Structures are given as C-alpha cells and as structure tokens.
Amino acid sequence: MKKEGEKKMGMKSDVQLIKDGKRIDGRNFDELRPLKIEAGVLHRADGSCYLEWGGNKVIAAVYGPRECFPRHEQDPLKARLTYRYNMAPFSVEDRKRPGPDRRSIEISKVSRQALERVVFLEYFPRTSIDVFVEILQADAGTRIAGITAASVALADAGIPMRGLVAGCAAGKVDDTVVLDLGKEEDNYGQADMPVAMLAGTDEVVLMQMDGDFSKEEFDQAFELIRKGIKQVYEEQKRALKEKYEKGIEGDINDQ
Amino acid sequence: MKKEGEKKMGMKSDVQLIKDGKRIDGRNFDELRPLKIEAGVLHRADGSCYLEWGGNKVIAAVYGPRECFPRHEQDPLKARLTYRYNMAPFSVEDRKRPGPDRRSIEISKVSRQALERVVFLEYFPRTSIDVFVEILQADAGTRIAGITAASVALADAGIPMRGLVAGCAAGKVDDTVVLDLGKEEDNYGQADMPVAMLAGTDEVVLMQMDGDFSKEEFDQAFELIRKGIKQVYEEQKRALKEKYEKGIEGDINDQ
C-alpha cells in the first residue's frame, strides 16, 4: 500500500500542524502552495505542459487525435480518450517499481472520466486522443496536479474543449479545514478531498474524499476548493497566453 | 505446490482413518458425503447451479451459445467450449492468490475435454459456450464437484447434451478402498481417483489417479465409483426437476 504512494489519513502523531494560526509551512488556511505552469515544453508531443506545485513536478503530454489502436476500440461516433497517470521510479521516497499499480490505475480512471465530457470527442470519430501524465517529483496532490497539467496540454494540442479543467484539494489538519494539503499535512492530517471542476462553472468533474469530515467541514472544504480552483485557472490561462504570445515555432518541419 | 491446493498422497501420519469398520467421519466405505444441488441460482448467467458436497461449496455458471471472442477462435463447424475452474482466495486454509495456477489450468483442461463430446457443439457453429466454476469452499474433491455442477448448469442453460456428466472419486485409506474421500482422508490417504462418466452409460469421460493402487484395488475403486455416480446422477435430476417445476420466472425482462 505505502509503496503504491498510498496515504493513510489520521495516523496518530505528535506533529503539530497548525501553530499561531499558520500552517506548518507558514501558509494561511486558504492559501495555495506556489504554482507555476508552462505550456508547450516538449518537441514530439502534439501538446504538453510542465507544472510545479509545491514540491510536485509534473509533465503532461497529449497525442492526437490520431489513429486508434487496437482497431476494435475505435468508436464510429467519437474519439477514444485515454489517460495514463504514471510515477517516475525516483519521484517518491522509496523507489517505485516502474509500471502501473492499483493506485495509478484508479487515478487514471477518475481523471479520464473527468475529461471525457469536457473534450469534444464527437468531433473526431474513430480516432484516439491520448493523455499521458508523468509525475517526476511527488509531493501531496499529484492527481490534481496531473489533471490540471493535462488540461493545459490538451489546449496546447489544439483539442477543442468546453473549457479548462482545474483541480484543487482541501483537507483537515488539527481539526481545521485547510486548502491544498502539503506533504506533511497529507501524512499526518485527518481528511483530504481532491476535486476538479470545469473552470469558470460550478461543474464538479472529479471528486474523491477520504478521512473524516462532518457535513459542515465538507461544506467549508468545498468552499475553499472553489476559491482555490479560481487561482489555479488564472495560472492555466496565463501559461497558455504566454505560449501563444511566443508564437508557434518550428512545428511545421516535425513529422 | 501445497499452495496450489496440491495434495500429496501417502504422507506418513499417525492419523487412524478407519476404526471399527467406519471411516473417520462415521461413513461406511461405499457411502457418499452429503450432496445437495440447486439449479438456476444466478440472475445474469444463462444457466447456473449451486452445489454442496461434504464441505465443498461450488457455484457453476454457463454463458452461451454466444459470440466467440477472439474472432480467430471461431470454428465454422461447431461451438467453442471453454471451462474455467477457479478457487476463491478464501476457499482454502491458506489464502490462495487470485488467478489461475498450474493446478487449476490442468483441471480446467481435463474438465473441458470431458464435456466436449457430450455437448452438441455442432448445433452452434461459430459461437462460444463458456462454463465457469467457482470453488467458494474447498474440501476434497472439488474438480468432481465442479464438473457435476457444470453439467447441471449446462442443462439449466438449455444447451443440448447427450446426457448429464456426473463425477465421483474413490481412494484408498488405511489399505482399504473407499468412496468419495473427505479432506482428512485426502490429506493422509494412499490413493485417490477422480472419475466422471456420462451418467446412465459406461462411458468414462474424465479420469485421473494418483497414489498407490494394485490392479485389484483399481477394480474395486472403479466399481465403487460406478455406484456413487448413480447417486450423484439422481441428485442432479432432482435438482433440475425442481427447477422446472418452479417454472421459468421473470427472465423475459432481463437483457
């Protein structure tokens, strides 16, 4: 479990996560970790995105719309969307064996479902649109970092979408609801709820939760997330704008 | 080996398996363990059967005739028959890892072969008839319990057959040939011979043996099995009759 990058909320510990109204890393309760997004960082991929969020380093790439293999998975009415969340072996404390584990298969599934109605798949029947997310350095919140980067990579690839998907988590530490858990808060906290929304709308497209929330805490957490996602969305837009201002370079000669 | 549910006949032991002309569980030499069969126990399957035999609990399901995947396994002259014997992880003393092991692959093969000339496969060219046997609680004799249940499930699915296949084993404990070994007899006995026949005929369709039998002991064992199979067949017929007397209910609205 632990080796799969599993977290276990609510481990007993003497770690004091909140002190003098500040969190262990000095943040306010409603404050995101530093977030930096860059679009178009890879040469071969049709679209790509590099994202740093707290201690997370994530790269997302999109290939497609392209021919769909194996053939029997072709859909005559729409494109197939695939999503692969993958951790580099050296992205975590104890080396992770390469290849998909149960945790990454689950994350890939919920992330794919979050994007399936957002991308206009019906524009590209019989093709495949393939999203790959590589976690190069993992802190807490990699699935949210991944889908946030994936969404920018899809835009960078010119895939038409109803909007950008942006994610953020909130959790509970020392009985306090806070935004965007850091690694220690994740290890020793009481609850975590990763959410992704179609940015600019009220649509929740990804939602998981574990730990312990009363209904009131859930409501608080949701409200924090809503605000957090607004900031994430601004950074996504900034990254895409920067990319397009730089202009599209050199892609014509690539095969 | 042991972990595959392997038995090893003839382990040295101080266990006295026969005392005062009775076996360790009080049975006579030619007596079956209690057997109970019920047909039509599952909603989705085309045919099904639940069977309890001594400490065995087995469920069999049949799907088909249905489309045959992968396509290149289609036979233009007859249906493909598949058979999958599978043990639930908690069906044995030490948890069994899920998925096929060498033992279950061998059992699936000999069981499939036992059914291949019994089912009128030529009536359903290009289709597949798929038999699945799940061992939910394993005592001795699961392969025989499985094929006995599978045969009822095939009948319950309305698949035309030359007859029912019924199985029974005989073995040797404390130098005595006895019918239908129980778990302790299997662990500490000297021989075991599982056999399945086309019930009501003299046709042996499945036969394996291990341990130590002289030719005379083999003959005795075979004779015991022949009588045992008659009783098993009666219970199979009773179960099917009961199912059809109850009438066919509600299947029309199922997809």
Add this chain to the structure above:
Amino acid sequence: MKKEGEKKMGMKSDVQLIKDGKRIDGRNFDELRPLKIEAGVLHRADGSCYLEWGGNKVIAAVYGPRECFPRHEQDPLKARLTYRYNMAPFSVEDRKRPGPDRRSIEISKVSRQALERVVFLEYFPRTSIDVFVEILQADAGTRIAGITAASVALADAGIPMRGLVAGCAAGKVDDTVVLDLGKEEDNYGQADMPVAMLAGTDEVVLMQMDGDFSKEEFDQAFELIRKGIKQVYEEQKRALKEKYEKGIEGDINDQ
C-alpha cells in the same frame, strides 16, 4: 544481474590466467576452443544445427518461410525475421527461471539485426522466418555460438543467404589479448568483444564489447577475431557438406 547470466569483467581475483605463455586451459593466445558442428539434427524443424564449442552446447532451429502471425506484422515487401535466444533452466550453475530475461532479449535483438541483411528476406514477402536458439549448456560465448549455429540452421532450411554468418570473440586476460575466452577467463578477465561477420568478407554484422581496451588492444583483438572466424567458417562449411553428402532422408512423409 548475475542471475541473468551477466558477467562482470575485471573482478579482482588472485586467479592467474596466463602462465608460461599458455592460458589456463593450455591454449595458445590465438587458439579457439574445440568446435564441432552438425547440421540437420531435428526432425520437425525446417532446418537445424547442433553445436559444441568448448563447454557450450547449443541447438538452433529454423521454421519458415511460413505464415506470419500476428497478421499485422506481415510485411508486403519482405519476410519478417525473428530470433529467440533462450537458455535452458539447467544450462547454468544456478537454475535460470524459464522465459526471456533482459539479457536474452538484448542478445536476441543484436543477433536478429546481424542476420536481417544477410538473409534474402525480400524473396518471401508476407511470410515469417523464425530462428530459435536454445542454450543447453552454457560456457562463455553463448551468443556467438548461437548465431554461428543459427546461420547453419538457416542454410540447412534452404533459406537463401548472401553467405554464412560466423562469430568469434576476443578478450583480454592478465593484460594480454587472447582469442575466444573460456569460462574462467570470462569471469576473471579484463575485456570481452564478441563479433560476427559475414564469413569470407570484411563485413562486421554483430559487435559488442565490454571491459577495458586501449585502441591498440582493440586492433589486436579484431585481428585475432578475423582469423578465428575463418576457422569457424571452415567448420560450418564442413558440417553442411557432411549433411548434404548424407543425402536428404525421409522428409517427404513429414507434414
């Protein structure tokens, strides 16, 4: 690593590999280990070869040109060539788990590439030519023994080729460049360079090297190999000639 049959050149050791101008097994620096080749040793295969080289025992078989599975690997312009190098579990000191490991996958790749331009693949479009090499007893130099045998098996199968591929290695022990390392020289030596050439030409079709060679030592080693390959080629030709003098027997009735 070691379990994959990996060698590690240059292990510190007190083993003296050269004494009085002779090698540990009594050979001269430019002397091959005993080599014996026999063609046509298998009944079912289209072509086959058995080879003993020092302590190596190798059997190679060729099937094809035959139908190419899976279909999507068919090439409309030429035959597909496959090459499978495989070690029997009991061919090495510590039992090797059956199935391909990383080492054998790499060897299979470089061996296949060595043969791809030598076989006239374009004569047999859409088919497959499959080469299988089984190492039954492994000393040093199995990959070279394998491709040397494979080449004879291809000829025995009547597959048209630009020539025979013959291999030989040279290495460095006790700071001396020598031909065709034996097992102890391989274990405790300083460098090893396996090479295969299109026999009778200057064309190098397989080349690997590890350990430590100055450019001068490399040149010496290459020169030794060139001479060694000439001898290997003579034995290949002798084996094929012997086979054809015996005549083609009995193959007509085989399916």
Add this chain to the structure above:
Amino acid sequence: MTNEDIIWEIKKNPIKALVESGKRVDGRAFDEHREIEIIRDFSKKAEGSCLVKLGNTQVLAGVKLSIGIPYPDTPAEGALSVGAELVPIAAPIFYSGPPNENAIELARVVDRGIRESKMIEMDKLVIEEGEKVWMVSVDLHVLDYDGNLFDASNIAAVNALLNTFVPKYEDDKIIREKQMDLPVREKPLSFTFVKIGAKNLLDPSLVEEKIKDAEMTITLTEDNHLCAMQKGGTYPYYKEDLDEMIDTAIRVSKNLRKKVFE
C-alpha cells in the same frame, strides 16, 4: 458487447423520461434500497465471510488472516488489504484475466471506507512489534452483477469483518481456531447514487447504472461523518447534488444500519 450497447441506447430514453417524471423502472422511491439479504459465515474455510444479496446482485466477501511484517512506518499495527475479482460467472461482460480498472476501483473504494473509518483496531493485531503482525485480507467475489457493486461489496466486507475471528498463533504456526474476535470499533456504510438527468437515485440497479450520467459513492461512519467519497461517470455534479446525496445518505443510514448490521 456492441449489441449490448445498442440495447442500452434504445432503453435509455424511455427510462430517462420515467425518471424525469419521478419514477423508477422497478417502482422504488429514489431513496429506496432493493431487498437485502445477509448470509453470514458462508465459507467455513475463511476466518470471516458474508454473502450479500442486494436485489439480484450477489457478492461474497471472505476474510483470511496471515502473518506478515508490518509496514516500516507503522511497526505497531496490523495490515489490511482488499481485493476484488469480477469473476466471469457474474456477468456476460466480465472476462477472465487480471483485475481491470473497475475491479481495482471497487476494491479500493471498499478499502478506503474500512481504512479511513478506522473500523479495525489495527494496534491490537501486533504479535511482535516491528516484526510480526496479522495481515487481514478481504477478498470480494462478485457472483451476480445486477447493479451497485459498491454498496453490496461494502456491506459484505464489513459484515465479514464483523464475524471474523483471529486464529491462534503458536510456535510460529497459525492454528485456525478462534483466539479472539477481530477487534473492530466502527461500521462504515456506503451509499451509492446514480444521476439520471437531474435526479439522484440511491442503490442503482443494473439498468440504471447502464444509462447513468454520473455516479457517487458516499461512505458514512456511525455518527454520520463522511469517511470516503468517490465520483464516477462523466457528467458533472453541482454542489446541490452533493448536498442532496449526503443528506439522503444521513437520513436513511439509521434504518439501513439496522437492516444490514443487526
């Protein structure tokens, strides 16, 4: 499978219309479960087991205990693992092979409910700190699939754990006789809804799952706190959906607990 997909496509619109008008195909209210049958201690070879029938859906959960080394960061705790097999007897669309993403998600959602509610007193499963602890393996065997595997599996797994015994351990050997009951302190209970159009339906049947827009599983502790949530499906939820589902789950939980755990 294409044929099956076409059938669902055809059934979709009339059923959606029915739901829109406030009704379900089988006549249930939106917050009503199908009939539930609980058969405890089904498999005698398991340390604990339970067969649950939820309508026509049948899931058998079995618990085995074995000895293992604790995780380095929890040297004074036992370990839990949950696995699920969608064995091919349960539905025509289940094929043999390693667990696919659906089986993995099922196992992990059930696992999270048990783990995050702190159901099992893991610190009481230590034989020798840092060296030897009990490993609790829950295996979900899906026998008949007629919708809502999440809740049927949750109920089966929790009930199986409630009747699990810890075997004796003597001279480095497990003796499969009861040493004590598995120490538990909580009973997590999950509630799965599908969204069809604007409606959220509790305990979906197969047909409702097949035409669903979205799906949500909410797991509650005995004091009605949330301990696990999982969104499925591709359509979005709004905050009002979430509030409605959580409120419904809290409202019906008391009665359901009585039905399934007593």
Add this chain to the structure above:
Amino acid sequence: MTNEDIIWEIKKNPIKALVESGKRVDGRAFDEHREIEIIRDFSKKAEGSCLVKLGNTQVLAGVKLSIGIPYPDTPAEGALSVGAELVPIAAPIFYSGPPNENAIELARVVDRGIRESKMIEMDKLVIEEGEKVWMVSVDLHVLDYDGNLFDASNIAAVNALLNTFVPKYEDDKIIREKQMDLPVREKPLSFTFVKIGAKNLLDPSLVEEKIKDAEMTITLTEDNHLCAMQKGGTYPYYKEDLDEMIDTAIRVSKNLRKKVFE
C-alpha cells in the same frame, strides 16, 4: 494451423481404416514402442540430465538442486518441482510464451509419477529441519516433437534423477561437487496409449496423436502398481479399455525397464 488441421483431417480416415485392420502406419504392433535411445549426463552444468530419443521425439531433462525452506507441513523433507517448456524449436505449433495448458499438464503428469511413486527419498534431503532443505528442480526441455511427450519426458526425468548428485553445502554456499547421489528408491515408468476407433495403441507417434479419439497415460511402479493415471482427449473409455491398457502396460513393463533404466 488451419492448414495443418485440414491435412490431419484428410489423413484421418485411411489411417483409421488401417488401424481397424490391426496395423499401424509405421508397421509397429499395437503394444510396441518405437526405438529408444538414452543419453545420460548430457548437460554438465546440471546436477543430473538425460536426453531421450523416442523415435523422432527428443526430450532433454535437467535437474538442478538449490537450497530452500521446507513446506510448513513437511518440515523434514526436501521439495520437488517439475517444469516443462514446449520450446518452439520442437514443433511449428509451439510458440514462445508462458507455459500453456499442454506444457503444464505434461509437467504435472510427470511430477505425479515421481511424487506418488515416492521415487525420491525426500527425508534425506534435509539440511536443517524446518529451516533448510534441498529443492530438486526437474526441467523438461522438449527439443523435437513427434508424439508421446509424456513417456519420453517420464523416461528422461527419471533417468536424470537417477544420475543426479547432491552437491556439497558448506558455509551457506553450494559447492557444485558431489556430496552423494540423489537418494532414490523407485523408478516410475509411464505408458501412454491413444485410442483410435476401438483400438488402444501404445507409444503413439505424432500422426497417431493427431487423429486420436482419446488418450491415457498409466504410470507403474517397479512392482506394477498404478501410481498415476491421466485421461486425455474427448472420447470416452470403457472399463474394458482400461483393463486392456493396464494389462498391456504390466506385460511390457519388465522389458521396457531393462531397456531404459539399465
């Protein structure tokens, strides 16, 4: 493969007619083996090995010994495992990949003969009771497949074990020099028949296997007791078939033992 199937279908009827008239394609009597050649100690890296040629069929068996932990229920015994690879050099229908059901059945039937006859004195393979025992691994490498792999493999495996040495074990290390011969007390010998029409033919060639209705392998101990049986194929056997085959096996066993084990 379809092409191959068609060829067998065409060959089937004339061969069946021949068999019906009491003859075999290669002129043998029904209870007659093909030529057997036994090459012991073929692979020097193995602790024991044997190459068997049975007609054109060739099987190489190799034995390796390693150190392992005994099974908990047999703390005072060594362990045996038998594996088979139908490597693709042996026939056009063998492909690379994990062992399929045929390879697994072959290994398990050979294993049962060795295990159930109690050939190996397992209690003499203990280094430290409950802790360290010798594990005997027999690997069957099928080189050329022209029918009757069961018997060729049985003979190869048993002969390999008969010339196997147990290495020295010093300072927790295996030294591959002879400490003693592998302790054996029995020589199981298998007899495989195919049924074609009403006839049972011993030691089937490839063509006979291809058109067979049913198949039976009978393994006998030195005192002609049965220690393993395995039915194959899809047609039934009658009691008379079983009697005939067992009698034949017992009748020819003495001569065959001389040929293959001496």
Add this chain to the structure above:
Amino acid sequence: MTNEDIIWEIKKNPIKALVESGKRVDGRAFDEHREIEIIRDFSKKAEGSCLVKLGNTQVLAGVKLSIGIPYPDTPAEGALSVGAELVPIAAPIFYSGPPNENAIELARVVDRGIRESKMIEMDKLVIEEGEKVWMVSVDLHVLDYDGNLFDASNIAAVNALLNTFVPKYEDDKIIREKQMDLPVREKPLSFTFVKIGAKNLLDPSLVEEKIKDAEMTITLTEDNHLCAMQKGGTYPYYKEDLDEMIDTAIRVSKNLRKKVFE
C-alpha cells in the same frame, strides 16, 4: 506507424544525397554534437538526478539508493541496476507496457558503460559484508525523443551519479540525509554514430536515426580507453569505419567532457 514509415522512406533519398555531399540536414559537421543543456539535481526526491537536453531530446535520470543483500560472489560490494522507460509522452511510437527490446538495450548499454568503466567504487557501499549493501538504482525517464537516446541517457545517468548522495542508515532505517557523496572514480562518456551510406555521423538526430543503415555506440573512459561498444542496425561495418569512429570519439572527447561534466 505504416504512415510514418512511408514518410521516412520518402525523406530518405534526398537526405542520403545530402549526406553523401558532406552535409547534414541541420547543418552540423559530421563530428559535431547538437546543443547540450545539463540541469543537475532536478528531482529532489531522488538521491541524485539530472535532466539532459541534447537538441530536442530530453532524458531525465534519477538515482535511488536502497538496502539489499550483496550478490554471493561479491559479498564486499554494493550493487548497481539501470532501468529505462520509454514513456509514451516522449514519442508517438512509444506505448505503455513493459520495457521492450529497445528500452532494455538502452538500459543495458548505459549500464555497461558505468559498470565496465568501474565508475562507482562499489567496495565503499558495504554496510555489513555479505549481509547488507547499498543498491544503486538508476532510472532513465525519456521525456522527448528526437534521436540519440544512448548518449543523452549516458550523460544524464553519469551526471546523476556524480551528484548522488548516500543517505544515513541508522537502526535498520534509511534516513534520507546525506551521509557522504556516492564514491566515484571515473566518468564514462558514450559516443553514438549512425552510418548513412559511407559516412559516420556523430550524435544522430531523429531523422538521421530513422534512415540509418547501421549504428555504433562507443563508450570511453577518461583516459580514452574503450569500455563498452554496441553495434545496432542491419548494415555491416568495416574495420575502417570502426577506426574512424573510435578516432573521432577520442578526438572530441576532451571538449565534450568539459561541456557535460564541468
């Protein structure tokens, strides 16, 4: 993929003609590398890491240290393993799945350079002789594939090892703080050439790799000895080719070492 193959086929002849005339598509000399950028210590969770950009090719190498048992024949040495994943973000032709022959070859050639040059002082990685040693795992994560993965990976791996720290090991636990630098004594550097027609081109770009006839990787130690070679491709090399490539590698190595290791 067929479409892609056709594109390469069409591009092939004009590029070959260009090369024949002494020129490369991107204007480089035959012995000239593309631009190289080295970003050390990229992944903070790794004990050592390095991202290398070689033209548009990007490879990230990460090093993790763990505790293991030494190989029986080297009880007083640590262990090294190198793995490579051609993750599908890097090229349209890379698919998810276990490492294929190209990924395996890449890892093994990089491994040989490190191992055979004796880069790492393995005898300094022993915690308890024969019992506990450090295992050094180098993982190559290919992010963008525009040709010459061998050299980009070699440079990334060697640089990652050069900035790797050995963690503390206290009370049977790894504490991920620096105990010492990984002890290294050598810096192997590889040089990959493709042969197009009669020319050998250093540091091939993707397009040059796609139309190559043959390929050679030569790894040199700091004193310009050969420590590893690997031929690829299906066309032959002549001795003159080998001499030319080795000479070129030796000639440019000093400058390249400065660029990538300082």
